Amino acid sequence: MKTSFTEENYIKAIYKLEEKLKEKAVSTNDIAIHLSMQPATVTDMIKRLSDKKLISYKKYYGVSLTAKGKAIALDIIRKHRLWEVFLVKKLKFKWDEVHDIAEQLEHIDSKELILKLDDFLDNPKFDPHGDAIPDKDGKMRVVNSISLSTANKKQTYIFSGVSNHETKFLKYLTTLNLSLGNTIDIESINDYDGSLKIKINHKHHEFLSEQVASHILVHPHHVK
Amino acid sequence: MKTSFTEENYIKAIYKLEEKLKEKAVSTNDIAIHLSMQPATVTDMIKRLSDKKLISYKKYYGVSLTAKGKAIALDIIRKHRLWEVFLVKKLKFKWDEVHDIAEQLEHIDSKELILKLDDFLDNPKFDPHGDAIPDKDGKMRVVNSISLSTANKKQTYIFSGVSNHETKFLKYLTTLNLSLGNTIDIESINDYDGSLKIKINHKHHEFLSEQVASHILVHPHHVK
DNA sequence: ACAAATTTTTAGACTAATCTAAAATTATAG
DNA sequence: CTATAATTTTAGATTAGTCTAAAAATTTGT
Numbered sequence: 001m002k003t004s005f006t007e008e009n010y011i012k013a014i015y016k017l018e019e020k021l022k023e024k025a026v027s028t029n030d031i032a033i034h035l036s037m038q039p040a041t042v043t044d045m046i047k048r049l050s051d052k053k054l055i056s057y058k059k060y061y062g063v064s065l066t067a068k069g070k071a072i073a074l075d076i077i078r079k080h081r082l083w084e085v086f087l088v089k090k091l092k093f094k095w096d097e098v099h100d101i102a103e104q105l106e107h108i109d110s111k112e113l114i115l116k117l118d119d120f121l122d123n124p125k126f127d128p129h130g131d132a133i134p135d136k137d138g139k140m141r142v143v144n145s146i147s148l149s150t151a152n153k154k155q156t157y158i159f160s161g162v163s164n165h166e167t168k169f170l171k172y173l174t175t176l177n178l179s180l181g182n183t184i185d186i187e188s189i190n191d192y193d194g195s196l197k198i199k200i201n202h203k204h205h206e207f208l209s210e211q212v213a214s215h216i217l218v219h220p221h222h223v224k
Numbered sequence: 225m226k227t228s229f230t231e232e233n234y235i236k237a238i239y240k241l242e243e244k245l246k247e248k249a250v251s252t253n254d255i256a257i258h259l260s261m262q263p264a265t266v267t268d269m270i271k272r273l274s275d276k277k278l279i280s281y282k283k284y285y286g287v288s289l290t291a292k293g294k295a296i297a298l299d300i301i302r303k304h305r306l307w308e309v310f311l312v313k314k315l316k317f318k319w320d321e322v323h324d325i326a327e328q329l330e331h332i333d334s335k336e337l338i339l340k341l342d343d344f345l346d347n348p349k350f351d352p353h354g355d356a357i358p359d360k361d362g363k364m365r366v367v368n369s370i371s372l373s374t375a376n377k378k379q380t381y382i383f384s385g386v387s388n389h390e391t392k393f394l395k396y397l398t399t400l401n402l403s404l405g406n407t408i409d410i411e412s413i414n415d416y417d418g419s420l421k422i423k424i425n426h427k428h429h430e431f432l433s434e435q436v437a438s439h440i441l442v443h444p445h446h447v448k
Numbered sequence: 449a450c451a452a453a454t455t456t457t458t459a460g461a462c463t464a465a466t467c468t469a470a471a472a473t474t475a476t477a478g
Numbered sequence: 479c480t481a482t483a484a485t486t487t488t489a490g491a492t493t494a495g496t497c498t499a500a501a502a503a504t505t506t507g508t
Binding site for chain 2: 496503504
């Protein structure tokens with residue numbers, strides 16, 4: 001049973017919403033908003049996905065992915081993130097330019113292609129935004145990153161990811177000369193508005209609003 | 225006006241049939257057979273392509289691509305062939321394994337992607353089967369290749385392409401240890417059945433039936 | 449040249465994916 | 479606890495792309 005481009009997009013949306021909502025079931029409206037679609041359209045599609053046993057669905061309650069559905073979601077996410085690595089590392093796209101292209105490439109159907117692409121890219125574990133890449137069995141690294149807005153003063157962190165993937169946000173980080181893997185020293189925290197003064201890579205100083213800091217993910221810097 | 229995946233496949237089919245039929249108009253049946261579709265379905269689609277001014281169409285007569293349609297066809301062919309180069313050169317696919325994957329990749333919509341891919345591959349002029357790759361303006365090298373079955377005895381040629389792209393045929397050439405760019409010396413021609421004894425790269429001898437030779441394209445070897 | 453064969457088009461129907469409008473169900477607020 | 483609001487589903491319609499069957503037009507063979 002082959003999944004269509006459209007079905008794959010619904011499955012991916014449900015996966016992302018499950019991640020966001022944690023325990024709660026994903027509602028028709030959640031999906032409709034996420035995909036900019038009418039709730040009636042979503043009801044039709046979830047009936048079809050339910051018939052195919054890719055989601056479990058209880059009328060008026062919501063949906064959740066079955067094991068089979070989750071495996072498909074992870075496979076699409078794997079393909080999306082591998083293609084993003086290719087676009088940035090090999091074709092020299094900027095990290096804020098790759099999302100829409102990867103959104104198309106993720107639907108190319110060839111197991112062999114993805115295996116070879118993975119090897120060609122030296123089996124990367126993270127995409128250009130720091131998101132973990134599932135392996136061919138759907139397993140991915142669990143990263144204990146925290147938001148920079150909850151970080152402590154006088155401590156050094158490593159910039160490991162973002163929780164906002166919008167072009168504008170990514171471009172802004174680029175103007176700060178902040179890239180994945182850079183060290184971030186917190187020099188001071190403004191009690192009033194939560195803004196931060198930081199030092200990037202022990203070199204240059206920058207100011208971050210709480211709003212920006214909240215979407216920057218970091219993990220503590222371990223000195224060996 | 226965006227062309228759909230389906231429309232692109234019809235345009236490509238019409239382009240290929242125009243090449244094959246030279247002057248003659250492309251008939252509904254030609255397209256139906258080429259795409260394994262019912263003639264009635266083809267009639268519907270050519271009406272739509274005609275409304276979009278991508279083909280000119282006279283009822284009961286046949287179709288031909290307009291300049292606009294031809295530009296789209298060449299763009300798809302460019303993308304297909306560049307992706308084939310990528311798959312063979314970078315991902316190490318065999319030349320007989322790439323067609324179906326490239327058939328999917330050719331519909332990815334991003335000008336910037338193709339420009340960067342072209343650069344990444346060092347602006348190749350030919351794909352892994354020796355077919356010329358159109359540049360971004362649709363121009364491509366004209367190759368004066370001839371079929372090996374029309375070649376002369378006691379002459380040296382360069383293997384430059386194939387006129388049969390079937391997996392089985394390509395695999396067979398591989399078993400002969402014959403690759404693009406190899407030299408072919410014609411040692412003898414059998415008058416009765418047109419079969420050939422050749423020497424590949426001045427190294428090993430092989431026997432070719434007329435049927436096989438007819439699908440091997442070569443150009444004369446020029447010694448500087 | 450005209451009857452038979454072939455090709456092409458038309459007509460009508462189906463599925464996937466979408467929509468709007470209305471009905472049904474569930475949640476909420478006094 | 480019930481009336482109002484919000485959400486979800488149902489019903490009916492639309493478009494793209496496909497089909498089959500039948501009608502129309504063209505080509506062919508003697």
